Amino acid sequence: MKIVLAYSGGLDTSVILAWLKERYQAEIIAFCANIGQEEELRGLRAKALRTGASKCYIEDLQEEFARDFIFPMIQAGAIYEGQYYLGTSIARPLIAKAMIEVARKEGAEAVAHGATGKGNDQVRFELTVAALAPDLQVIAPWRDPEFRRRFPGRSEMIAFCQEKGIPVQATAKKPYSMDRNLMHISYEAGILEDPWMDAFAPENKDMFKLTVAPEDAPDKPEYVTLDFEQGNCIAVNGRRLTPLGVMKTLNRLGGKHGIGRVDMVENRYVGMKSRGVYxxxxxxxxxxxxxQMESLTMDREVMHLRDSLIPRYAELVYYGYWYSPERIALQAFITETQKNVTGTVRLKLYKGNIMVAGRKSPVSLYQPAIATMEADPTQAYNPDDATGFIRINALRLRVAAQVHAATQKNPGRPANARRKTGR
Known part of the structure; x- marks a missing residue:
């Protein structure tokens, strides 16, 4: 039997690789998607082979990740529960898709993942397999009673790795879980399970990898320009870049100024709340x-309609329905809304803050001559027209107020009842 394991080299998948080989007497093929983990990939192939894998695929998917996953999600304005930019969520369908391709190439009967039985990732991985390769078996060790008996907690897993000589970053002192990609780094579990614990306190500075603390950021603000074309950023500071280049450049700039730190308690798809730091x-x-670019170039009703769909789109990504027909259909609508989202935005970055410092577009819907508080030279808008506009829109409010007043005056009498007259 051949099993392709989504392998990161971290605590969970290091233990799982060795356990799968023993449990199923199978050939384990490790698969790692390079989606921006940086130094985490160093020595990964050797580590996988030393831990028991017969092969280890490491595929550079960074450009595809930025172009086909991050950028479409940014076009949708997706953010989950008002805070989470979906960095882990958006990576899972790509990893699962690439893992399926390796399984097909190797003739594997099954794929496996290290997602816990309490988290969202198990759903994201398995929904992708169901959509793209329903014939493949999915093995989820964290849902196997035998695995849980042997490894009831992370401390037992850390001890196992120490016994086997498998190097991992987690320790008994700081056993939090970290997941990194081009979009973000997430931290959860261990010392972070107490929501009262201050993740941004000075003593926890060493935890963060991408950003400096805002108070340690430069005392001088930095200006940056982003050029957009049909809803996608194509250049930073006038330099044309690929989507991957855009993400790397903005990660460096944002990290330098302490931008993008979030500590939140979120609602997992499986029903529980969890605390995550991002x-x-x-x-x-x-x-x-x-x-900011959309505010200048997108029609009001189109924007409001798209905005009404943001929570739904964000849920589809968070829950793992990237390859569902509803997300694909919704993406087609999003693409249509972005046709005129073209122009330049200037931002000021300063100590964890982003401030807009200007925006312009050749297809701007903002017309100063019309919006001006001075005399309108175009006469495109006649203030007298507002009288009828307001009267019509106020009609239902006036009627409701009259009915309410009449009812209050005669509580037992319908407001529209006719007075009976004697003969």
């Missing part, structure tokens, strides 16, 4: 700038 420097800047 660093999303580039994604936060891009999300903010994109909205």
């Amino acid at each position: 660093e999303t420097p580039g994604g936060t800047i891009l999300h903010f700038a994109h909205r």
Whole structure:
């Protein structure tokens, strides 16, 4: 039997690789998607082979990740529960898709993942497999009673790795889980499970990898320009870049100025609340700038309709329905809304804050001559027209007020009842 394991080299998948080989007497093929983990990938192949894998695929998917996953999500303005930029969520369908391709190439009967039985990732991985390769078996060790008996907690897993000589970053002192990609780094579990614990306190500075603390950021603000074309950022500070180049540049700029830190308690798809700490420097800047570009170029009703769908779109990404027909249909609508989202946004970055410092577009719907508080030289808008506009829109309010007043005056009498006259 061949099993392709989504392998990161972290605590969970290091233990799982060895356990799968023993449990199923199977050939384990490790798969790692390079989606921006940076130094985490160093020595990964050797580590996987030493831990028991017969092969280890490491595929560079960074450009595809930025172009086909992050950028469409930014176009949608997606943010989950008002705070989470969906960095982990958006990575899972790409990882699962690429893992399926390796399974097909190797003739594997099953794929496996290290997602816990309490989290969202198990759903995201398995919904993707169901949509793209329903014939493949999915093995989820964290839902196997035998695995849980052997490893009831992270401390037992850390001890196992120490016994086997498998190097991992987690320790008994700081056993939090970290997940990094081009969009963000997430931190959860361990010492972070107490929502009263201050993740941004000075003593926890060493936890963060992408951003400096805002109080340690430069005392001088930095200005940056982003050029957009049909809803996608194509250049930073006048330099044309690929989507991957955009993300790397903005991550560096945002990290330098302490931008994109979030500490939130979120609602998992499986029903429980969880506490997560996130660093999303580039994604936060891009999300903010994109909205500024839309404010200048997008029709009001189109914007309001799209905005009404943001919570739904964000849920689809968070829950794992990237390859669902409803997300694909919704994306087609999003693409249509972005046709005129073209122009330049100027931002000021300063100590964890992003401030707009200007925006312009060749297809701007903002017309100073019409919006001016001075005399309108175009006469495109006649203030006298507002009288009828307001009267018509106020009609239902006046009627409701009259009915309410009449009812209050005669509590037992319908407001529209006719007075009976004697003969």
